[in-house]
Amino acid sequence: MAVTAIRELGILIALAVVVAVTTIVNPLFLSGQGIRDLLLNACLVALLTVGQTMVVITRNVDLSVGSVLGLSAFVTADTFAVNPVLAVVVGIVVGALCGLFNGALVGLGKVPSLVVTLGTLSVFRGLDFMWAHGRQINAANLPDGFLALGSGSVLGIPYLVIITLIVLGIVALHLGSYRSGRELYAIGSNPEAAVLAGIPVGRRVFTTFLLSGTIAGLAGVLAVARYGTVDATVGNGLELQVISAVVVGGVAIFGGSGTVAGAALGALLLSTIGSALEVVHIAQFWQQAITGALLIGAIALDRSVALRVAARMRRQSRGVSA
Amino acid sequence: MEVALAEVSKSFGAVRALREVSLTLTPGRAHALLGENGAGKSTLIKVLAGVHRPDGGQLLVDGEPTRFASPADAKAAGVAVIYQEPTLFGDLSVAENVAMGRHPTRRGGMVDTAAMREQAELLFERLGVDIDPKRPARGLSIADQQLVEIAKALSSDARVIIMDEPTAALSGTEVARLFGVVGALREHGAAVLFVSHRIDEVFELCQDATVLRDGGFVWSGPLSEQTPDGVVRLMVGRDLDALFPKQDVEAGDTALEVRRLTREGVFTDVSFDVRAGEILALAGLVGAGRSEIARAVFGVDKPDGGEVLVRGKRIRPGSPGAAMAAGIGFVPEDRRQQGLVLAASIERNAALASLNRLSRLGFLRSSAERSLARDWAVKLQLKFSRLTDPVGVLSGGNQQKVVLAKWLSRQPKILIVDEPTRGIDVGTKAEVHRLLSELAAQGVAILMISSELPEVLGMADRVLVVREGRLVGEFSRAEADEERIVLAATGVAAG
Amino acid sequence: MKSLLRWESALAVLLVLVVVVGSAATGGIFLTGRGAFNVGSDLAVMALIALPLTLVIVAAEIDLSVASVLGLSSALMGALWNEGWPLEAILPVVIIVGALCGAVNGFLVTKLGLPSLAVTIGSLALYRGLAFVVLGDQAVADFPDSYTQFGTTPVPGTWIPYPILLFAVLAVVFGLLLHATTFGRAVFAIGANEEAARFSGIRVKRIKFILFVLTGAVAALAGIVYTLRFASARADNGTGLELEVVTAVLLGGVSIFGGRGTIGGVILAALVLGGLTDALIVDDIATEVVKLVTGLLLLASVFAPAVTQRMSRGTP
């Protein structure tokens, strides 16, 4: 508990530093609108990290989230012509189906998630391209009421942020306070022992991928609302940012520990760095390199902290019982 | 609830871990399951726990044929198991480890953390141990891990409690407390299955017993019909003296010197010598640090301090290659995980420690590899069909012979053997003992770790006892007896 | 071993099928010298990287950063050329930088003990990002013909592309390294049971480190080939290629869990995959659909062994 709290504090400090430095260069960075933009930019990635966190906690990974988001976005945008409510439902269902496919292969087929989702990353993207067939859907084709979801706010808080926080809250509660959530930590911490403890490991992993897909589907719907313009490349490469955010946010890549709140903060930090680079006129090109470096730095940091803690405990345990 | 196995069999490839074994667990009675290492006790327990499905035979619950398709089924039926290897979740708190799968909840299904901690505290109180329920399970000592496992099993109000060597790492007072708790459960009508290597413990706690040997059923009945010596004879299957034929050898010069070797939190300040032709045994409880000392001597773990000398020359710490070059061989404790590449062929395994000697300019000479394997297969009377078969299909005893071939083909001057006869049949056991004795006669210095006291007493010229990472006793062959070693190993009088 | 042979025969059949169907679908262009030249040129880059990656995966590790190293080497080539460096100096520098990229991966995996999956997802982003830092979004296309001919014309008198010649040489080298040397034997042992390998005196960390360095160097070499073939150095060259390379390796019968696989199988798989890609593209199907098919093949190649294993085990 204490360790994750320290991590979250660390991210907040890093965030404060980035924001402070950038604000000195450009005071507008910290205006009301500036903050809203920061939050809005982080929203979609933060939403995806919620699903990804659950997956990573079970010692798996879902590389297909960017493609699921893209596919869902296009299908949603396309369905608006038929019926707006249906469009939203269809978008989420598409995500759920993708998650179901991943989950069936990983959880029930016992194939490593890395390979499965590397494969479905291109399968889902391919489906997206086949569906889109080179078309682009613009804001003009979408109802204003829906687009307001992407840009509107209540009491100054954007709808998108509210939706993200609600999903985050539900999943955080599930992971922290419900048996099925706690069991995800057990699975990632020691998969063999989880089986011996009578935990239905296959089913839990399956559900986790299903949820990750569903959330990515929802994110696809929201991406349509936010950007208004949709083609088959929406969300391309997003999985890198999502995984980086999760790891930077303190979710152990070996599974077994981490929180959605930390992961979402990780997403906020990464996207803030992106915005800050723009403000201080450093080429956007740097952002990807920084994302990668942060990811590597975070796992290296986690590893050395874990090793140090283990060494200390080793010494103590012998000291106490001797 | 009465649980019984009727003529249950289970094989892993060529290893027949259980052959038509029957046993009945009766409410209100404690049943001992006895047998040497590898006799099949843990496998039997895993059948009862729903981990393994038997190849043949039946599981009966209250006389009804039942199938446990998974550990969840067994758990739901009221069977609680303490496995031999700890099964804790390192990232989670001790309290949550105890509660996992049965978290106490409030209305609405939310986990009640306070109740969870309270539950763990109560259990620890019953067991008389002091472990903080809030700390993570990672980093607990082996004894504490075992105690958490016990608390876990007790927490479920199970009607059948199965314990696979729960006392192997515990001290005398902890064992006494455990026995008190188990006695109380038994009086409340629980059936208990208990595995232990300490015969006196078994007679103290249990009413019935079943003896296994090499996976086969040997005897079952009330313990009142048996004496401790009789039980041991049933387990070993022949007279003890015939089993350990260590010849007397004039010990030569010092071959291996270990000086103040330390690995923090694991073992401290360990110093000893082994002379050519001598067999030196390390005895002690599970988790006392014996294997860890051996690993550090061979260099798979890097010690924090101290040094290892071979015939007076210091070898580079933390380097198995350096240890091998100095003439050390190492037959590790866990054959399947550390000793062999199970999926690879017999010949590849036999050659794995000799790759450089079998190559020219980096290219491997496969003919040399094959002839090495063939020679040693003959010398050690390996039973196999083809040298290209994966080593995983061999029986335990033959697998061990491949490990021995791997090291003996390098003609080591110093051989470290960790549990050399674990999980192998009685016949092969005698062969291994004869082989070690012959090697000593040829002037090889042997460092042997064994948890089988008869083996230690029969084979060793000298016995060192390790307790909590320190050497706490040294006995010559003449001085060594069971009582002294157990006393030194546990810090309390036996029985 | 036996099941691997069966896997390779299945691949050979698949290869024949791809050639036959591909030729039929493309009205025979596929079988002309020109067609074969194109197929060969297209698959050479992917096949080159598959060789060292085979060893990495046999050792039970993974490197997802290969396509980004390719991109970085291409970008570096362009940037140095813009600086007026001669190509004779650029090429070795680029390969050394690739080896360094591999060394960074190897260091993080072996010295810090980090999982290669996470490390190389990170370096995938890092190296691609550096590629953009080096060259931005410009394209450098004014390389001399004498060099680009390496990628655009066949060996005189034949229809064999030079990159395929390079691939053939390296295939022999890596085939021998994996299957005939003590190094290769150690790689198999590490992949099948790393602990047992360590307990046998094998220098596990050093070997893994070498494998990552080799992979980085070959990925950089592939970047040079790619750049010359399309006569264009860009930071986004080869984006997403890691999928195809990993697919080729796994389709070739290499176990994702390590310890099993052959270079021969991977070569066959690379040919199948390359042929398929070209057949589909010649047939005017979008490249993204090719990716879809690649993804499905990847899933099939890990799923098929899992299923057959479960069936042959005959769960009661």
Ligand SMILES: Nc1ncnc2c1ncn2[C@@H]1O[C@H](COP(=O)(O)OP(=O)(O)O)[C@@H](O)[C@H]1O
């Ligand atoms: N999962 C397994 N795969 C293959 N062999 C096994 C497995 N588990 C146990 N064995 C083998 O079965 C035999 C019995 O082992 P075990 O039941 O653990 O013995 P015990 O608990 O009496 O020491 C040994 O030869 C052991 O090597």
Ligand SMILES: [Mg+2]
């Ligand atoms: Mg056992």
